[in-house]
Amino acid sequence: MASEKSLVAVTCTAPVNIAVIKYWGKRDEDLVLPINSSLSVTLHQDQLKTTTTAAISKDFTEDRIWLNGREEDVGQPRLQACLREIRRLARKRSSAGEEDPLPLSLSYKVHIASVNNFPTAAGLASSAAGYACLAYALARVYGVESDLSEVARRGSGSACRSLYGGFVEWQMGERADGKDSIARQVAPESHWPELRVLILVVSAEKKPMGSTAGMQTSVETSPLLRFRAESVVPARMAEMTRCVQERDFQGFGQLTMKDSNQFHATCLDTFPPISYLSDTSRRIVHLVHRFNAHHGQTKVAYTFDAGPNAVVFTLDDTVPEFVAAVRHCFPPESNGDKFLKGLPIRPAPLSDELRAALDVDPTPGGVKYIIATQVGPGPQTLDDQHAHLLGPDGLPKPAA
Numbered sequence: 001m002a003s004e005k006s007l008v009a010v011t012c013t014a015p016v017n018i019a020v021i022k023y024w025g026k027r028d029e030d031l032v033l034p035i036n037s038s039l040s041v042t043l044h045q046d047q048l049k050t051t052t053t054a055a056i057s058k059d060f061t062e063d064r065i066w067l068n069g070r071e072e073d074v075g076q077p078r079l080q081a082c083l084r085e086i087r088r089l090a091r092k093r094s095s096a097g098e099e100d101p102l103p104l105s106l107s108y109k110v111h112i113a114s115v116n117n118f119p120t121a122a123g124l125a126s127s128a129a130g131y132a133c134l135a136y137a138l139a140r141v142y143g144v145e146s147d148l149s150e151v152a153r154r155g156s157g158s159a160c161r162s163l164y165g166g167f168v169e170w171q172m173g174e175r176a177d178g179k180d181s182i183a184r185q186v187a188p189e190s191h192w193p194e195l196r197v198l199i200l201v202v203s204a205e206k207k208p209m210g211s212t213a214g215m216q217t218s219v220e221t222s223p224l225l226r227f228r229a230e231s232v233v234p235a236r237m238a239e240m241t242r243c244v245q246e247r248d249f250q251g252f253g254q255l256t257m258k259d260s261n262q263f264h265a266t267c268l269d270t271f272p273p274i275s276y277l278s279d280t281s282r283r284i285v286h287l288v289h290r291f292n293a294h295h296g297q298t299k300v301a302y303t304f305d306a307g308p309n310a311v312v313f314t315l316d317d318t319v320p321e322f323v324a325a326v327r328h329c330f331p332p333e334s335n336g337d338k339f340l341k342g343l344p345i346r347p348a349p350l351s352d353e354l355r356a357a358l359d360v361d362p363t364p365g366g367v368k369y370i371i372a373t374q375v376g377p378g379p380q381t382l383d384d385q386h387a388h389l390l391g392p393d394g395l396p397k398p399a400a
């Protein structure tokens with residue numbers, strides 16, 4: 001057991017991000033180097049975040065990790081890669097003379113505890129926030145100040161984009177050692193205040209194939225994926241950056257939908273094929289296009305990752321009407337869950353014209369609930385000692 005004064009603990013939080021130009025496929029499995037660049041929006045931590053405490057002590061005899069209160073195997077290769085990488089950076093820093101030569105803390109074992117403020121069961125990608133938070137907390141506790149893209153990336157590729165707030169690109173880089181494969185902020189979280197994000201949580205019928213195995217099979221078998229990476233994404237990265245910089249919602253929304261559709265097309269082009277979308281996902285696609293057609297412009301845009309949940313982008317003044325349309329198409333089932341979570345949404349009626357334009361047979365319960373959120377900041381360090389998830393003995397505090 002650790003004596004109180006010998007323990008150094010830090011607690012950090014990190015956000016979820018959602019890609020609007022998707023990453024799918026590695027050119028180096030070990031270093032987690034992608035076959036194309038990607039661009040994402042960082043979601044606000046008020047609604048979705050991971051909190052991680054990392055503590056080091058000379059009294060700890062082994063590295064240990066607890067996720068959502070349960071101890072997990074610290075020997076997982078991705079976790080080990082993150083730990084190795086952060087310790088390498090810490091050693092590099094101290095040998096560069098920036099600090100006392102080899103501070104004792106470098107040899108200390110670490111205890112890590114991490115929790116999400118959203119249900120893991122909802123099938124929302126939590127690995128990006130989780131590994132970004134791990135990288136950030138480990139860097140603080142070991143005194144590392146260099147770029148953390150590589151540490152986060154080793155856990156989960158998309159995690160490097162959760163190291164920044166606002167709009168973030170992950171430049172694929174060209175070097176074999178991955179030194180130029182880094183995340184960079186394109187615009188800060190304050191850049192587009194009207195932008196809103198609605199997560200439509202869809203009932204998942206089965207556990208989809210994980211992204212690691214999925215993208216590996218796609219790289220091996222899909223000619224469409226190769227074409228996408230080489231001939232489509234470079235121009236899309238430039239165009240998406242322009243749309244963000246100019247706050248061009250029409251362009252942003254259309255390109256977001258096209259890129260999501262192309263990603264899912266490469267999944268179908270994979271052999272054996274992979275399909276992440278469910279019937280409800282496809283009904284949401286249909287609803288969005290009908291909604292936009294009714295208005296004669298792109299007012300809402302969907303994107304889907306490796307699962308059936310939809311993430312919908314829109315501007316604040318469109319939210320109430322779109323949510324009314326979702327309610328009409330997917331009448332909520334009273335299962336005790338609140339249908340609307342997150343940012344408050346003003347109720348709005350559905351006009352007869354829009355109802356007719358949607359032209360759907362309602363699917364009760366298709367959408368379990370909606371989380372309303374917005375663009376948010378990058379990782380934060382919490383100064384309050386009470387925020388620590390580990391007690392002075394280095395073990396998880398009992399859940400409050």
Ligand code: PMV
Pocket residue numbers: 018019021022023024038125127156157158159211212305306
């Ligand atoms: O970082 P991973 O291995 O979880 O892969 C993420 C893949 C997508 O979410 C489908 C796309 C992306 O760019 O986030």
